[in-house]
Amino acid sequence: MNNFVPTRQRVLDAALSAFGTDGYSATSLDALAEQLGVRKQTILYYFPSKQALFDSVIDAAAQDLVELFEQEASRGMTGIDQVEAIVRRIFRLAVNRPELLGLVREVTRPGSITVGRLSAHVGPTVDRARRFLESEMEAGRLRRSDPSMLLLSLYSTVVGVASELEVQRAMGIPPSRRATVVRRAELTRFVRAALAPTDA
Amino acid sequence: MNNFVPTRQRVLDAALSAFGTDGYSATSLDALAEQLGVRKQTILYYFPSKQALFDSVIDAAAQDLVELFEQEASRGMTGIDQVEAIVRRIFRLAVNRPELLGLVREVTRPGSITVGRLSAHVGPTVDRARRFLESEMEAGRLRRSDPSMLLLSLYSTVVGVASELEVQRAMGIPPSRRATVVRRAELTRFVRAALAPTDA
DNA sequence: CCTTCTCTCTACCATTTGGTAGAGAGGTTT
């Protein structure tokens, strides 16, 4: 097999990890370069500036997220089952690639200018999710409420529970593999309860 | 009246705002000093290092948060009403002092060493909240589930909805005063639905 | 009046930062 990964891609990967973990300001090009066993100028050869690198990282991350989401949403599931499938997916993401959700958190920091770049990518997917919620409410499979707001609540809850590891530790929830499963199960119950239609 | 505020306090206030908005790394002592109309060395006179300043900011913020919470929790309310009162309070906080929630977000970043400092302060309050949820479940006023997990879900949902303004913009929710009210109302419904006991 | 304490300042400094300029090595094309 051929394990070669082009330098440009390696830079992107390492940068995503660093930006997503430590944030933009706390990440220096020198540190990034050293980690890659390369000189800073090699990074600047592929990306003309730190900001340009960040932009490219966002583009790549957004593409990953959208792909993941669209894939999970294209299986014809309905109602709460579909929501639950996506929750499951986000948890897998939080375990396997925590830096991706960390990057989202970094980009959506208040006052961020870069947030437009991310929302430009995920906008259509967000729309799709909203339309899904809307039509499922229409069909009586989800509790009726404001779709945008519901989406926001779901986003906050799921991403928070999936990625706020430090908060969890503070709340006495150990970050073990077993605890993650429990966490997801409890979250699913929480979400189900919040979404279930009041079947009268 | 006497509007004088001691320099030390002014530094703390400005630092809380800066750390909470831009993060630790993106905040420079020079910028902070200029904003205060003072020299950097004046800051370093009261706080021996940037990290020490950050620690003090965390202490002050934690004290504020705990005070706020304990106050709201000491009115003898029960069940969902008590939860809703706290949600309301957090929203007021998000409107009036967004940098406080921003600071929490900054401190709870994965890999943060400073997180211990915050949780040391809020630990007892978290315990109190958990015991509250537990006893209310016992009394049949809340849906039965894991109290720690429920607390985490609530935390994520409420703080997220209250402070993720950029995400909201991306989801097509304008950051207007009116929208904030709607947001809180919808969140309350969401939380109520998730917490209501299955009255069988 | 002199000393001492509190507070803010000027003067520096070593290090780190993002970024420029351009050389050199190796491969491909002409």
Added chain:
DNA sequence: AAACCTCTCTACCAAATGGTAGAGAGAAGG
């Protein structure tokens, strides 16, 4: 073989950063 292209490097640099040393001003106390 000469020219070119791709990629990584060495050599610098100006600005910003956190921090040290210590002077000076003013109030308080002896």
